[in-house]
Amino acid sequence: MDYMIGVDIGTTSTKTVLYDLQGQVVAYANKEYPLYQDTPDMAEEDPNEILDAFVSGMTEVLRKADLTTGVLRGVSFSAAMHSLIALDENYQPLTRVITWADNRAEKYAAAYAEDGRGMELYRRTGTPTHPMSPLYKLIWLRHEEPELFAKAKYWVGIKEFLFNRLFGVLKEEYSIASATGLFNIFDLDWDEKALQAAGITRNQLPELVDPEYQVTGLNPAYAEVMGIPVDTPFIMGASDGTLSNLGVNAIEPGVVAVTIGTSGAVRVVVDHPVIDEKGRVFCYALTKDKWVIGGPVNNGGIVFRWVRDQLFSPEKVTADLMHADAYDLITKIASEVPAGADGLIFHPYLGGERAPIWDANARGSFFGLTRTHTRAHMARAALEGIVYNLYTVMLALEEVAGKSKEIMATGGFARSALWRQMLADIFESPVTIPQSFESGCLAAVVMAMHSLGLVDDLTDIKRFIGETKTYQPNPANYEVYRELMPIYIRLSRQLQTEYANIADFQRRHAKD
Template sequence: MKFVIGVDLGTSAVKVILLNNRGEVFSEISKEYPLIQEKDGYSEQDPQEWIEKTTSAIRELVETFDGEVSTIEGISFSGQMHGLVLLNRDNKVLRNAILWNDTRTTEQCRQIYDLVGKEKLLQITKNPALEGFTLPKLLWVKQYEPEILSQASVFMLPKDYLRYIMTGNIGSEYSDAAGTLLLNVAEKKWSEEICDLVGIDKNLCLPLVESTAFVGTITKEFSEATGLSATTKVFAGGADNACGAIGASILSEGKTLCSIGTSGVVLSYEEEKNRDFEGKVHYFNHSKENAYYTMGVTLAAGYSLNWFRDTFAKGEDFGTLLDGLADVPIGANGLLFTPYLVGERTPHADSVIRGSFIGMDASHRRIEFARAVIEGITFSLRESIEIFRNSGKTVDTIISIGGGAKNETWLQIQADVFNAKIIKLTNEQGAAMGAAMLAAYGCGWYPSLEECANQFVHYDKSFEPISSNVKKYNQLFELYKQVYTQTKELNAGLKIFRKGEI
């Protein structure tokens, strides 16, 4: 029997899974690491934490593996997108990584529009200038830490730095590069024009390959640190959302994914490289060769529920927190939540907006607040689905993964809010599964990613929309959409009172 490892380098933890060539998960290990948030809107991590926790997780996986280590043939990666890792000429990290959910770069987004122009930026990168992307972070360092940028020889994305430590080889791939605002998405090459316009040296950009590309074997040092064979093949890997799509078999036209992790994503497969959504949703290269996907993002999806638990039910598991969820009526007895805890991305590219509970009274219980949080997250994701539908895409069946797929009441809420059939997977492993599938395909186990998905990905239950619920949620959704416009000015005024702003 043969095996591969999938590594998902997430925002709060690294997840490592071991699969055999039948797609069966033999082992799964996660290791958490902290965020560094010195000011409101700042979000950083020490890249050394990624290395130490990933090394530890793989070592633990190998120690508990009762087969021949040489049968672990390959390893590949999924990684949190957009993060900025700067290395000097000795390939040493120059500062903490600035992460995707860091929102300090509003000023730099304006600079990009001034220097490049919104129309040209959308034409080349297919995406608007948003705080989460990598280019605004580079410009922030250029403006506020010029001594750091002057020492930099290359910038990396998080999983690319991890792969460099494993192999000694520097490079990236198209799906992650698409989230930098420096890639010509259709032509699959770094845009010299944008680099020139914003004053970023193109030599800072990594060589690019396909996500399935073989990029070397692990180093002797990493072999000794983990117990893996030095012959273990390493494949480039992909952005977390692209890998999540592969792990849910979103590999052909008509397939849509809802993924609720720290952030929430609604993602739909695309074959055309030049579709125009006018920047309303993201348009990225897929980890499947010569394919694309369009995507809407809720910045604080699962994070909103984690925040609610940690603030009001610290120490409880989600099963206890959500006990009785199904007994709460639609609309949580008149309570509405908007999940703008760290700003929002789709359809409101707004780093200043913050969350709200609307309609609170003394009769509301904790479980009703929890239901309102879950409904608010789902409404936010529906806004992306509305953009897809308004562009002519059919969205009638959605595969749901992540935290939103772990509770059947929430799955039914998704079916009713989205007015679509929701499918739950039997062996859902998210982006880690997609990373493992890239390794399996790279090792030559299957002639295509689609055939790999047929073996690795299996459907479990489905949830159909209930027409009476759909009608109620449509009414509630109209109210939800008003909250952003009616609190935007209030949140702008409150900004000066936030931590780190006074």
């Protein structure tokens, strides 16, 4: 048996999946690491902890592979977007990984949004004006950390850091590059105006390559630990967002992919770059001739983690003692509450928000709370709030890309029958869930197989997705959501007038 490995470098964990050449999962590993949030706006990771997680995951899944009779044909990557690491002249990190969830560049992004410079850059790069963007992180660091900024020889993301450690190269593929705010999506090259705004040169950035680019010559020390040949091809792969569409075969016009992992997104593939004159959606490259437009949200599964840790900590302890999944227990509790949570609405902005409001100061809130509401209501309202927010992104996307004809959904949330039904009910549309939950890993593998000549076209992924299940909207539920959605949207607009004030209060008091 020959094998392929797909690796998904996520915000809170790295997932590694070993496949056979028919797309069947042979082994799976998930290695978590902390997200450092020392201040309200910080969201960082340790690059070496992520490297360790990658090596550990590879080692674990390869124990299930018989490389005495089979061959590991390739390893390919999906990775979170918008990460930024400063490296010195010896390629040693000067910072931790500054992730997409880090909002410390907020005032610089806001300044660019207010005077129109942000929209001008968005029209060239497809990256909305928001502190998630490495462009605005660089502007922030140049102003607030000038000594660090001057010391930095190179600027990379987490995938580029891993490839540098594993192979000693500094390369970045179009898909990840197109989410930096520094890349011209029309020219497929670093954008000179964006580089000028950031205050860096192209010599400080990796060499640009195709997502199907192959790298060989693995560092022998890592090859020995993982137990693979040094000439094993590693394929660059692409970003987690764009690969999520490929991973559920949502690459035809009008087929929408909805993803909820730690964060979430609504996306559709187009055959040319598309810019939204309201600046609400991104446009990133998947390959050199396919682009993905959509809207990302900060607050997906990370909100459910907050519910688990802060509202249901006793249940978490109990579940841990019983070797059970606390999320399953909380979902069961939430499912006993009717659709609409008896009029309790939750805005899930626990870490600012990207689409559709693009406000790094956004904060979460419960609305409609009464004495009759319980923790179960709060859990259900939190889950519904995540989906409400994704639905508002869908409304914006349809303005730009046209009406959707089919919805494919994936991500960690797809394990929950409650969330799957909730998505169908709130979107009032059939929702199809593929059997493979780790769509990013599968898509990375199919991209690698195309690079290696093992499949003829990326659309061949439909052969590997396996069985799917379609959830139909429940009329009784969507009637309730039809009443609540307008209230949710109006509240978002009204509360937005105070987000900056409460965020400023929190920042000032966090420093005291």
